[in-house]
Amino acid sequence: MANESEQTKLTFKLASFEGPLDLLLHLIKQNEMDIYDIPMVTITSQYLAYLHQMQTLELDIAGEYLVMAATLLNIKSKMLLPNQPVEVEADYEDPREDLVQQLVLHQTFQLAAEKLKDFATERQKSVGREQAQVPSDAKLGQLKAGATTVANLQQAFARLLAKKQLVKPVKRQVYQERYNLKDTLVVLKQKIRQAKAPIYFDSLFADQTDLEQVVTTFLALLELVKQGTVVAKQEVTLGPILMISGEKDAF
Known part of the structure; x- marks a missing residue:
């Protein structure tokens, strides 16, 4: 019975997401969030809920997902800190900045990959002609000894x-x-x-x-x-x- 239980366990990987950045972009698009002004409380709770769902389905969670979870919690905690004094606001750095840059770059690569995939699909619809063999008696480059090219x-x-x-403009007739x-x-x-x-x-x-x-x-x-x-x-x-x-x- 134990062997049957091991065999029936769900150990597949969700094909929708290739990594934590994919999951975050999905959540941002699903909730119509501004990628440059991410509400960390909402995105963090939804991200953790997704990880819990994966654990419930007994899916293997890669370490990178857990690292991202820790990153989100860290950013969330910084965002919940009391407002900085006025004199310190000039030097204030948004704790989301690095995450936003990663998401934008990842999204750029995603769009480029989709374009290349479309090009490959279109190319598969075409059949190229094989290059013709050059005749053995063809004179390439020089037309004749001592001649120009x-x-x-x-x-x-x-x-x-x-x-x-x-x-003046040229008028053409057939x-x-x-x-x-x-x-x-x-x-x-x-x-x-x-x-x-x-x-x-x-x-x-x-x-x-x-x-x-x-x-x-x-x-x-x-x-x-x-x-x-x-x-x-x-x-x-x-x-x-x-x-x-x-x-x-x-x-």
């Missing part, structure tokens, strides 16, 4: 777009596709191949005012550089970029 081309293109921005990447590839390839000297990167866009045309030309130029049909060179750091035909019979 993709980053330099991107920077040059950004500077080109900045120059073409108009001061049109059908007017510039074809395939046709632009052919035009650029012929223009660079038939040139008697290297062509400046900026000059390829000199007569273009339409943003769609500028972007199409830049994409076509990147494709030609990727194929090796055109080589981009920059002799001086931050200097002009020259576009040269990559075909052997050019120039």
Whole structure:
């Protein structure tokens, strides 16, 4: 019978509270108290009543709960002391101050933990795509031996777009596709191949005012550089970029 009694004893921990600060915050919210002006008589009596309830249910009470009980009783006793003389009030320190700071900090961490939990729940609803493998024959960083880099081309293109921005507001209209990447590839390839000297990167866009045309030309130029049909060179750091035909019979 003794063994059965031991087995049926309630020894679980209340999941609602992870510590005495959790319990105090619960009591403060339940009674709609001001956390910065806690009525110590009420909160202490309710806290002790809760501990007695735990003992009645034969729940294990951690030592930290008892330490907090002693702290509350100590603060309560200080609050019940007679009023201090007027000349001492200037140096008076509220005995609740340390407890309030602990509760505010703990509440901040609680709110942050709830936010992170919400973010984790939302993230679980999404399925990420696995990173694609880089092709073994891909040329990373340097486009060709002695050539400039993709980053330099991107920077040059950004500077080109900045120059073409108009001061007045830009009005946009939706049109059908007017510039074809395939046709632009052919035009650029012929223009660079038939040139008697290297062509400046900026000059390829000199007569273009339409943003769609500028972007199409830049994409076509990147494709030609990727194929090796055109080589981009920059002799001086931050200097002009020259576009040269990559075909052997050019120039």
